[in-house]
Amino acid sequence: MALDHYVSQVHLKNFNSPALDGLMYAIRKSDLKRFPTRSRDVCRIEEGSTNAYLAKDRAIEEFLKEVEPHYNASVAKLRENKMDQAAIASLAGFAAYVVTCSPAAMRLNSGPLKAQLEAEAAVLDKLGAIPKAPEVLGGKSITELLADGTVNFTVDPKYPQAMGISNILHHTSVFGNSPWEILHNGEEESPFFTSDYPAAIEVFDNNTSINRIVPLAPDIAVRIRPDIRLTGTKPDITFANFNATARHLKRAQVLEINRLLVRCAEDMIFFRDDQDWVEGFVAKNRRFRVEPVTRKLRHGDGYRLASTHRVIARPEETKSG
Numbered sequence: 001m002a003l004d005h006y007v008s009q010v011h012l013k014n015f016n017s018p019a020l021d022g023l024m025y026a027i028r029k030s031d032l033k034r035f036p037t038r039s040r041d042v043c044r045i046e047e048g049s050t051n052a053y054l055a056k057d058r059a060i061e062e063f064l065k066e067v068e069p070h071y072n073a074s075v076a077k078l079r080e081n082k083m084d085q086a087a088i089a090s091l092a093g094f095a096a097y098v099v100t101c102s103p104a105a106m107r108l109n110s111g112p113l114k115a116q117l118e119a120e121a122a123v124l125d126k127l128g129a130i131p132k133a134p135e136v137l138g139g140k141s142i143t144e145l146l147a148d149g150t151v152n153f154t155v156d157p158k159y160p161q162a163m164g165i166s167n168i169l170h171h172t173s174v175f176g177n178s179p180w181e182i183l184h185n186g187e188e189e190s191p192f193f194t195s196d197y198p199a200a201i202e203v204f205d206n207n208t209s210i211n212r213i214v215p216l217a218p219d220i221a222v223r224i225r226p227d228i229r230l231t232g233t234k235p236d237i238t239f240a241n242f243n244a245t246a247r248h249l250k251r252a253q254v255l256e257i258n259r260l261l262v263r264c265a266e267d268m269i270f271f272r273d274d275q276d277w278v279e280g281f282v283a284k285n286r287r288f289r290v291e292p293v294t295r296k297l298r299h300g301d302g303y304r305l306a307s308t309h310r311v312i313a314r315p316e317e318t319k320s321g
Contacts, residue, residue: 004048005040006102007196008064008094010071012039014217015194017272025278027269029262029286032279042268043196049101053162060101060165067093075216078182081246088239092176093168095199095214095224100164100171104197104266104290109160111292112307117153118146119296119305173235174226175212180244181223183213183257190254191218191272195265201290201309202260210309213260218272221257255281263288263311287314 015024016039023036049060056062067090074087099105124130125143133140137150145151164171185192192215202211202223212224227241249257262269262285269282294307 002049003044003046004050004061005044006048007043007098007194007198008068008071009039010068011094011198011216012043012194012270014072014075015270015272017274019274025271025274027271027279027282029265029267029269029282032283032286034279037270042270043102045103051158051162051165053159054165060097060168063093063165063168064097066090067097075220078216078222078244079184079220081182081244083242083244085237085239088176088242089172089237091214091216091222092172092224092239095175095212096168096171098197098199098214099212100168101161102197102266103157105164106157106161107266108290108292108309109164110155110157112294112305113155113160114153115292115294115305115307117155121146121153169235169237173233173237173239174230175224176239177230177236177241178227179225180242181225182244182246183221183223184246184248185219185221185254185257186248187251187254189275190251190258192221192254193258193261193269193271195261195270196268197264197266197290198261200257200260200264201311203310213257215257215261259285260311262286264290288312289314 012024016022017024017036020036023038025034026037026042027034049064050057051060070086070090071094074083074090077083077087078091100109121130121142125141130142133142133145133150137145140148140150142151146153194215198215200213202213204211209226209228212226213221214224215221222244258281262282266289271278288311290309291312292307293310293312294305297304297306
């Protein structure tokens with residue numbers, strides 16, 4: 001069986017430490033254990049890129065052949081603000097791959113599907129199309145059973161992954177044709193982290209789409225501001241609307257980016273330098289995670305569902321204050 005990396009090794013190797021021989025440092029949010037690791041030993045799942053819902057179950061691997069070999073050259077072009085079509089395709093494609101194929105992406109994209117199933121069940125229940133449960137379950141309706149947790153819908157995470165793979169060119173097009181900020185980090189004591197979900201979300205306005213913060217190397221990241229007008233449009237992989245602005249960050253801004261990267265990681269944080277402050281920094285932010293959030297919006301006699309992602313403190317963090 002193939003061990004497929006859901007975060008590309010070519011990306012992770014940019015975070016190798018000069019103090020180690022081909023390794024980088026890692027720390028887990030779950031237990032704060034720190035250890036050196038090789039890129040090939042992390043962020044991988046057996047047959048992670050294989051998806052039986054697709055006619056070509058390894059289709060994403062063909063896409064990656066146009067992304068990963070160009071990654072390092074593309075980062076070099078970004079540093080010099082000399083982007084071309086191939087470089088945009090590589091970096092936008094990397095971000096698109098993370099938000100469709102990683103375990104975090106599959107978990108997050110299962111949320112709206114589950115919410116839709118629950119909404120459909122409520123509609124059918126209201127119409128009397130679903131009989132009440134047997135007396136052993138209290139004779140409750142499906143709406144009541146869902147509300148008290150007796151019944152739950154489970155979404156195969158491979159299904160939203162298949163949907164994402166089928167639309168990978170659209171994701172790449174949206175990212176590549178939206179405004180970018182090139183985030184230069186000159187703070188030697190505070191290099192950028194990366195993670196097992198290196199596409200952190202940033203929310204400034206609840207009425208606009210979320211920004212994506214994508215670390216590319218310890219000294220450079222991008223902030224992608226997805227253009228909602230591109231939703232549903234035909235993919236344009238010439239990236240005719242690409243534009244980028246360079247920003248040189250101060251230390252406080254770098255720390256805020258790293259804070260987002262830690263909070264949005266599923267569990268693993270990777271970093272180049274074994275600084276004393278890293279463990280405490282991760283400890284302060286480890287109880288947060290990206291979660292799917294779905295709202296019901298009244299529409300005529302029914303509801304429409306609006307789904308997004310938010311960084312949310314897990315219950316233990318809320319209780320501790």
